Amino acid sequence: xxxxxxxxxxxxxxxxxxxxxxxxxxxxxxxxxxxxxxxxxxxxxxxxxxxxxxxxxxxxxxxxxxxxxxxxxxxxxxxxxxxxxxxxxxxxxxxxxxxxxxxxxxxxxxxxxxxxxxxxxxxxxxxxxxxxxxxxxxxxxxxxxxxxxxxxxxxxxxxxxxxxxxxxxxxxxxxxxxxxxxxxxxxxxxxxxxxxxxxxxxxxxxxxxxxxxxxxxxxxxxxxxxxxxxxxxxxxxxxxxxxxxxxxxxxxxxxxxxxxxxxxxxxxxxxxxxxxxxxxxxxxxxxxxxxxxxxxxxxxxxxxxxxxxxxxxxxxxxxxxxxxxxxxxxxxxxxxxxxxxxxxxxxxxxxxxxxxxxxxxxxxxxxxxxxxxxxxxxxxxxxxxxxxxxxxxxxxxxxxxxxxxxxxxxxxxxxxxxxxxxxxxxxxxxxxxxxxxxxxxxxxxxxxxxxxxxxxxxxxxxxxxxxxxxxxxxxxxxxxxxxxxxxxxxxxxxxxxxxxxxx
Numbered sequence: 131x132x133x134x135x136x137x138x139x140x141x142x143x144x145x146x147x148x149x150x151x152x153x154x155x156x157x158x159x160x161x162x163x164x165x166x167x168x169x170x171x172x173x174x175x176x177x178x179x180x181x182x183x184x185x186x187x188x189x190x191x192x193x194x195x196x197x198x199x200x201x202x203x204x205x206x207x208x209x210x211x212x213x214x215x216x217x218x219x220x221x222x223x224x225x226x227x228x229x230x231x232x233x234x235x236x237x238x239x240x241x242x243x244x245x246x247x248x249x250x251x252x253x254x255x256x257x258x259x260x261x262x263x264x265x266x267x268x269x270x271x272x273x274x275x276x277x278x279x280x281x282x283x284x285x286x287x288x289x290x291x292x293x294x295x296x297x298x299x300x301x302x303x304x305x306x307x308x309x310x311x312x313x314x315x316x317x318x319x320x321x322x323x324x325x326x327x328x329x330x331x332x333x334x335x336x337x338x339x340x341x342x343x344x345x346x347x348x349x350x351x352x353x354x355x356x357x358x359x360x361x362x363x364x365x366x367x368x369x370x371x372x373x374x375x376x377x378x379x380x381x382x383x384x385x386x387x388x389x390x391x392x393x394x395x396x397x398x399x400x401x402x403x404x405x406x407x408x409x410x411x412x413x414x415x416x417x418x419x420x421x422x423x424x425x426x427x428x429x430x431x432x433x434x435x436x437x438x439x440x441x442x443x444x445x446x447x448x449x450x451x452x453x454x455x456x457x458x459x460x461x462x463x464x465x466x467x468x469x470x471x472x473x474x475x476x477x478x479x480x481x482x483x484x485x486x487x488x489x490x491x492x493x494x495x496x497x498x499x500x501x502x503x504x505x506x507x508x509x510x511x512x513x514x515x516x517x518x519x520x521x522x523x524x525x526x527x528x529x530x531x532x533x534x535x536x537x538x539x540x541x542x543x544x545x546x547x548x549x550x551x552x553x554x555x556x557x558x559x560x561x562x563x564x565x566x567x568x569x570x571x572x573x574x575x576x577x578x579x580x581x582x583x584x585x586x587x588x589x590x591x592x593x594x595x596x597x598x599x600x601x602x603x604x605x606x607x608x609x610x611x612x613x614x615x616x617x618x619x620x621x622x623x624x625x626x627x628x629x630x631x632x633x
Contacts, residue, residue: 163195169229176231186230190225228261230267239272314633316382317384323615325341325351326620329597340381384425391414391415391432431483431627434480459486462483471619472622476555515577541571541574548572559587562612590611
């Protein structure tokens with residue numbers, strides 16, 4: 131939308147979402163708009179009008195009709211229909227969704243260039259304002275045209291796609307940045323976090339057909355980075371939240387399953403609770419099992435902390451192996467360090483469990499070999515950093531200044547003392563970075579002593595420079611990158627799977 135920057139748009143979006151949540155209430159009307167036929171019934175009176183009419187239906191979150199409003203009478207002109215005329219009224223009526231209806235006196239329901247431009251402009255504005263444009267229906271003597279119907283190709287014609295706010299304008303902007311050709315393989319991304327597996331697999335020519343992530347802030351980061359590149363994933367309703375509520379039969383067929391299932395129950399930081407974790411995170415492994423059982427993909431990668439190998443005296447890994455082998459998979463695993471196998475200057479050891487359905491592919495597979503670490507910590511550090519990350523003149527500075535003295539070393543604050551990482555790489559990034567208490571690694575640069583920035587944490591996990599950090603708190607970003615994977619390492623493992631399958 132012209133005249134509004136990305137930062138301001140995000141602020142407006144957040145404010146509107148908060149207001150809508152505060153005022154959300156049940157609507158007692160029984161008039162629910164479920165499909166195009168409902169719209170045609172409501173707007174039948176304008177079909178034979180000699181002048182063009184533009185009507186807006188204001189709907190609540192259940193698609194119950196709040197108000198039917200006539201926006202204009204006369205020639206539809208994109209320059210005369212400003213988004214604020216539509217959304218000011220929509221917000222006043224506490225609408226969650228809108229549907230536009232337009233008649234063609236000519237009798238031909240084919241969308242004109244003006245129609246398409248109006249839909250595009252309103253769709254863009256709706257995404258910013260948090261009010262979804264569900265459809266733009268054109269009515270004429272010789273029939274009707276539904277932009278959504280043309281986009282969805284769904285016989286049910288239901289407007290709601292699992293709660294995702296459909297942007298109609300994407301119908302006219304279908305440029306793909308990752309999937310320019312037919313994908314080599316398809317995959318699903320479970321416990322997706324912020325998309326580390328997604329990036330690694332996409333780099334190898336794969337396309338994600340289903341993803342699941344429960345954490346709302348991680349979902350924002352994921353959507354911010356992949357919506358433009360993989361519209362099908364989001365508009366099909368296949369970006370799920372709680373995996374425990376997903377019916378495995380509803381997941382599209384796929385070739386590979388990737389899952390970095392929650393590691394806290396098995397990690398030192400998570401007190402090694404494993405399958406007995408009080409929050410049930412350890413049991414999420416069995417959601418992977420039921421999906422594998424139903425879909426039987428060619429191969430999978432499961433990633434977790436290295437302590438999984440020895441947790442509960444080896445009983446946990448035994449349960450995992452037993453469950454996967456019952457499904458007919460041939461399994462192998464290895465503990466790999468990002469600085470030894472991913473050319474990434476981070477001391478990050480993780481276990482990778484790889485499974486194949488076919489014996490031949492399993493026999494062909496081997497984990498990648500060690501490679502020389504060529505990158506240094508300075509290749510991941512930014513030269514210009516906001517002053518808020520510096521400890522200069524802050525209480526902890528007095529305790530740090532005598533020990534943090536080398537510019538080629540990353541340090542850690544351990545409550546009462548400073549720990550120097552003598553390996554000249556970054557220590558393991560963890561989700562605890564998002565909990566405060568000086569858990570973020572510390573460095574010395576020309577301006578003083580500071581902690582790593584979220585962007586630098588992304589660099590130490592191998593995320594590309596163009597990766598977008600959304601407008602959320604630093605604590606959430608630190609948590610997200612601490613929970614993530616080392617992309618170059620995962621890409622090497624996945625590439626060996628592709629070679630083994632001879633794809």
